[in-house]
Amino acid sequence: MEHRRYGLGALLCVGTVLACSPAALADEADASGVCKGLKAYLAGALPGSKITVTYTDLHGLHGGLRLTIDGTGKVEQQAVRTKAGVPRRVSNAQFRALVQLLLETAAWEQRVPDRTPVPDESRASLTIVAGDARSTIWEWYNDLKPNNRLIRIREKMKSIAWSPEPRGR
Numbered sequence: 661m662e663h664r665r666y667g668l669g670a671l672l673c674v675g676t677v678l679a680c681s682p683a684a685l686a687d688e689a690d691a692s693g694v695c696k697g698l699k700a701y702l703a704g705a706l707p708g709s710k711i712t713v714t715y716t717d718l719h720g721l722h723g724g725l726r727l728t729i730d731g732t733g734k735v736e737q738q739a740v741r742t743k744a745g746v747p748r749r750v751s752n753a754q755f756r757a758l759v760q761l762l763l764e765t766a767a768w769e770q771r772v773p774d775r776t777p778v779p780d781e782s783r784a785s786l787t788i789v790a791g792d793a794r795s796t797i798w799e800w801y802n803d804l805k806p807n808n809r810l811i812r813i814r815e816k817m818k819s820i821a822w823s824p825e826p827r828g829r
Contacts, residue, residue, distance in 0.1 A: 690793045691768040700790075706790065712729075712787075713728070713786070713817065714726065715810070719782040721780065727821060747822060748823045758816055765812065767788060781802065
């Protein structure tokens with residue numbers, strides 16, 4: 661078996677080919693399509709039934725939350741070893757406010773670079789489906805607060821998807 665060593669130039673060339681691969685271009689087109697779809701929803705050109713937002717930080721060992729809201733007001737959730745609120749129907753105005761936050765934060769853009777996780781480190785992710793376009797981004801769970809991006813979206817989703825807790829508890 662023959663082993664070859666490749667220089668930096670060859671690696672850069674391979675990296676360029678991979679970055680320009682159809683899959684990479686499709687991801688980019690989908691992200692752009694998500695932005696366009698969210699704007700179309702706000703303009704009334706895309707029905708709410710074509711928009712879905714899912715936040716998840718479920719971890720096999722630690723549990724977590726998966727929360728999905730669609731543009732019809734439907735809420736779905738899964739909570740494992742974590743407290744979750746009582747789901748309620750989301751109003752059109754509340755969902756529009758969520759979509760505006762997604763646009764404000766460019767929630768279809770992956771901003772955290774990939775790296776090897778430290779032991780027991782997990783990711784939180786956000787998936788947006790807008791028409792035929794789909795994007796998924798993620799952040800390291802322990803970096804949610806300092807990044808102040810996915811956590812803002814998660815908290816907005818929880819505030820509109822869950823019934824207020826009764827007073828006096």
